[in-house]
Amino acid sequence: MDKNINITLKVWRQRGPKEKGAFETYQLKDISQGTSFLEMLDILNEQLVNEGKEPVVFDHDCREGICGMCSLYIDGHPHGPDTEITTCQLHMRKFDEGATITIEPWRSAGFPVIRDLMVDRYAYDKIIQAGGFVSVNTGGIPDANAIPIPKKDADLAMDAAACIGCGACAAACKNGSAMLFVSAKVSQLALLPQGRIEAARRAKAMVAKMDELGFGNCTNTRACEAECPKAVSISNIARLNREFIKAKLQD
Ligand code: SF4
Ligand code: FES
DSSP: OOEEEEEEEEEEEEESSTSEEEEEEEEEEEEEESBHHHHHHHHHHHHHHHTTTOOOOOOOSSSSSSSSOOOOOEEEEETOOOOOGGGGBGGGGOOTTTTEEEEEEEOTTOOOOOTTTOOOOOHHHHHHHHHHHHHHHOOOOHHHSOOOOOOOHHHHHHHHOOOHHHHHHHHHHHHOOOOHHEEEHHHHTTHHHHTTTTHHHHHHHHHHHHHTTBBBBBOOOOHHHHOOOOOOTTTTHHHHHHHHHHHHOOO
């Protein structure tokens, strides 16, 4: 049964991208373990506002594990100590009475801090803009339904499409690599006939944009896969490498 717990929070506070940040410590009392992690931060912010202090800035939107906006490094893990969930799906029952919880923003050169716990993830949007779409005429909905696609390919494409673009992969990687994200976005289209037409151009353009934006190289540490809230497999990285090499050989 859920209990009420008292916790200590060590929260990263930073007034702006160029300001120096530091941890600040806060005490919260009587937090129900049924509270979600973001609701707990709402309670903290209410407390701070009541004390005449600046609330903590953090990103969120759907709070249902869908949009990819929530992005906290909690006790050394992107999205916290649980597996295959986003920060917004984390609940306080994962923490014990008297726990000290450390909360930081994503730590990655590709995601500069905007303020406190909010980072700029526009870099991922730029990678999508470079090629993560289908621009050829694929006909209407009945046409798509009329094209037979092997179940195995459809399943793999859907698994890759589960990526919500949260950025935990780059934040977890010691090299700051965005390969899991890029490979998921390349794979979800490369596996389907509608995406094959532009597959070579897409793989080259998205990899080039990722490099240009300063994301690091993949050295197969698998930290991205371990921390991904949507269990995106690194087998997608192998597929991206194959797509990229094939495209270069065609050149
Ligand atoms: S691959 Fe996983 S960790 Fe990376 S952006 Fe997609 S959902 Fe987030
Ligand atoms: S707020 Fe949308 S995934 Fe967490």
